[in-house]
Amino acid sequence: MSENxxxxxxxxxxxxxxxxxxxxxxxxxQAGKNGIAPITLFDTTDYKTKLGAEVKDYDPLTxxxxxxxxxxxxxxQFALIAADQAVADSGIAGQVEPERVGVYMGVGIGGxxxxxxxxxxxxxxxxxxxxxxxxxxxxxxxxxxxxAIRHDCRGPAMPAVTACASGSNAIGEAMRLxxxxxxxxxxxxxxxxxxxxLAIAGFVNMHALSTAEDPDAASLPFDSRRGGFVIGEGAVxxxxxxxxxxxxxxARIYGEVCGYGSTCDANHITAPHPQARGGAQAMRDAMxxxxxxxxxxxxxxxxxxxxxxxxxLETVAIKKALGEDAAHRAYISSTKSMTGHMLGAAGAxxxxxxxxALQEGIVPPTINLCSPDPECDLNYVPRQxxxxxxxxxxxxxxxxxxxxxxxxxxxxK
Numbered sequence: 001m002s003e004n005x006x007x008x009x010x011x012x013x014x015x016x017x018x019x020x021x022x023x024x025x026x027x028x029x030q031a032g033k034n035g036i037a038p039i040t041l042f043d044t045t046d047y048k049t050k051l052g053a054e055v056k057d058y059d060p061l062t063x064x065x066x067x068x069x070x071x072x073x074x075x076x077q078f079a080l081i082a083a084d085q086a087v088a089d090s091g092i093a094g095q096v097e098p099e100r101v102g103v104y105m106g107v108g109i110g111g112x113x114x115x116x117x118x119x120x121x122x123x124x125x126x127x128x129x130x131x132x133x134x135x136x137x138x139x140x141x142x143x144x145x146x147x148a149i150r151h152d153c154r155g156p157a158m159p160a161v162t163a164c165a166s167g168s169n170a171i172g173e174a175m176r177l178x179x180x181x182x183x184x185x186x187x188x189x190x191x192x193x194x195x196x197x198l199a200i201a202g203f204v205n206m207h208a209l210s211t212a213e214d215p216d217a218a219s220l221p222f223d224s225r226r227g228g229f230v231i232g233e234g235a236v237x238x239x240x241x242x243x244x245x246x247x248x249x250x251a252r253i254y255g256e257v258c259g260y261g262s263t264c265d266a267n268h269i270t271a272p273h274p275q276a277r278g279g280a281q282a283m284r285d286a287m288x289x290x291x292x293x294x295x296x297x298x299x300x301x302x303x304x305x306x307x308x309x310x311x312x313l314e315t316v317a318i319k320k321a322l323g324e325d326a327a328h329r330a331y332i333s334s335t336k337s338m339t340g341h342m343l344g345a346a347g348a349x350x351x352x353x354x355x356x357a358l359q360e361g362i363v364p365p366t367i368n369l370c371s372p373d374p375e376c377d378l379n380y381v382p383r384q385x386x387x388x389x390x391x392x393x394x395x396x397x398x399x400x401x402x403x404x405x406x407x408x409x410x411x412x413k
Contacts, residue, residue, distance in 0.1 A: 007175045008412055009254040010246050011090025011239030012352055013082040013189075017053035017232050017339050021085065025236075025349070026356050028338065029364040030385050035339050036215040036230050041195050049209045051218050052195045053232030053340025071133055072146070073111030074193035078235035078345075079143035080150060083187050087151055090239035092185055095249055102155035102183040103148045104174040105237075106166030106190035108344035108399070110140030113196045143191050147237075155183045163399030164303070166190055167236070167347030168407050172260035174240050184242050190348035191235035203231065206270070208307065216368050219341075221304035221334035222311050222376040223369050229305040232340030236348035243412070255355045255393075259292075259408030261285030270400050272313045279303075279317035279396065282404040286394060287321065290408035294326060296391040299363055301350040302380070303396045304334025305341055314396065315376045331388055333381040337367045347397040347405065354393035354409045361389050 014021060017035030018028030028035065038044070039052040055078070060069040063081050072080070083105075087093060092101075114137040121129045136142055141159045148157040156177060160170035167190025174188035203209045210228040212218040220226040246253055261282035265273040272279065292298075303314055311334075319327045335353050336342075342349055357363055362385055369382035393409045 005179050005181060006243035007178045007240050007257045008243045008246050009238050009257065009355055010241045010251040011086040011092060012254060013085025013089060013237040014349065014352060015055055015078050015081045016234040016236065016349060017055060020055065022352065029335055029353055030362055032365050032367045032384060033338060034215055034367060036218055039195060042197050047200055047204060048211045049200055049204050050213050051210065051215055051230055053230055054195060055234050071137065073114045073137045075107060075111060075191045076143045076146055078193055079105055079191035079237070080146060082189060082191065082235040082237035083147045083151070086187060086237040086239045091251060092239055092241065096184045098152045098154040100155055100184040101153040102174065102177055102186040103144045103153050103157040104160060104170040104186055104188045105144040105147060106160040106170035106344045106347060107140045107143060108161065108163050108166050108192055109194050109199065111138035112194050112199050114138045116196050116198045147187055151187065153187060162403040163401055164341065164343055164346055165397040165399035165403040165405040166344035168351065168395060168397035168405035169262060169403070171238060171257065171347065171351055172262055172405055172407055175257045175260055178240055178242050184245050186240045187237060188240055189235065189237035190345040192343040192345045193233045194343060195231055195233050200231065210306065219306050219337050220368055221302065221306045221337050221366055222373055222380045224371045224373040226306040226308060226311065228307055229336065230340040232342040234342055235345050236352050238348065238351065253412050255358050255409045256412050257407065258410045259286035259290030261406040263404045265402030265404065267402055271309060272398060276313040276317035276320060278402060278404040279314060279398055280320035282406040283317060283321035283394060283396065286406040286408040290392060290410065292392060297389060298322070298330040299354065299357055299388070299390045299393045300330055300332045301354050301393070301395045302332050302334045303398045304336055304366065306336065310398065311373065312375045314398065315378060318378065327378055330379065331363045331381055331386070332378050333364055333366045335364055347395065350395045351407055354395050358390050358393050358409055358411050361387055363388050
């Protein structure tokens with residue numbers, strides 16, 4: 001296989017807490033819209049956590065037949081919706097041989113709502129009442145599989161399942177698939193729908209979630225008041241395409257995926273390495289592949305979960321990767337302050353944000369950053385978006401298990 005082909009993004013699709021399209025989501029990100037609100041998907045009376053970032057006013061029948069809604073978990077539905085949008089946006093249909101199109105879709109957990117529902121049936125009504133569709137609805141590869149079926153993608157189709165790094169790992173591995181000649185296009189991104197009693201109970205009991213009841217004081221990346229992340233849901237899909245192929249067919253190009261770093265802390269199942277070694281190395285690797293220069297104006301979409309340890313150590317990682325001076329010059333924001341933490345979809349919406357920030361010269365803010373942590377002393381673009389002509393955009397994703405991923409994007413020149 002030939003190596004080092006250029007990889008560009010020619011399509012985007014999104015269903016998110018800020019809106020059910022790319023345009024709506026991007027408008028919300030620029031405006032500093034808060035997508036966090038009281039959870040409506042179940043009764044939170046007995047739960048310490050009351051808030052989430054749900055996809056608002058979601059009716060699957062708007063997007064698919066009723067029979068399809070009964071055969072798919074919510075996370076797969078979101079993935080299909082985002083992929084349909086991205087494919088339509090790209091105009092890729094019929095432009096690539098099916099055997100040369102892949103699907104890499106990230107998900108952190110998979111069909112946990114289905115698992116919960118069917119387990120309740122088992123306990124209350126016995127094994128004969130468990131759905132025959134339980135396994136295909138639950139398993140985390142099904143979003144990739146159903147996207148491939150829907151769009152006749154006969155190349156590699158698989159999930160990336162690396163907790164909160166899943167979406168970024170999916171995009172990075174998809175980039176490598178094209179770069180090294182194994183595919184001409186890949187539908188990629190991430191999806192998650194884990195706002196359900198079982199998942200919330202698990203996250204609450206490990207003290208990972210914010211227990212704030214004010215939506216404007218809940219997801220607080222880099223703020224001294226931060227006390228945990230707010231769970232979100234949704235999906236974002238990107239169509240990645242080999243550059244010369246995209247140019248030959250006159251495709252609109254959002255930007256180039258020009259670097260990718262993937263590392264493991266090899267340290268702890270949930271805590272980052274105390275010297276942030278894995279996160280820093282992932283950034284260095286992505287920057288090196290992207291041809292980073294000290295003169296580059298850099299935007300970093302931080303992992304920025306709003307947990308006490310993550311934000312402090314991600315700040316350390318950024319300083320190690322860029323050096324103190326360049327780190328202080330960089331624009332950094334955590335859009336999880338608006339979207340909550342979309343788990344397996346987080347890296348995907350943050351990749352989309354990087355591409356649109358590059359294209360439009362607008363850096364979205366970290367909203368509600370009113371009381372900066374002295375140990376988080378970089379420019380996190382507090383409260384309001386700023387205009388900036390960016391040369392290089394980096395997106396960080398750090399997951400349970402020590403998984404670290406960094407994606408690098410540039411404008412196509």
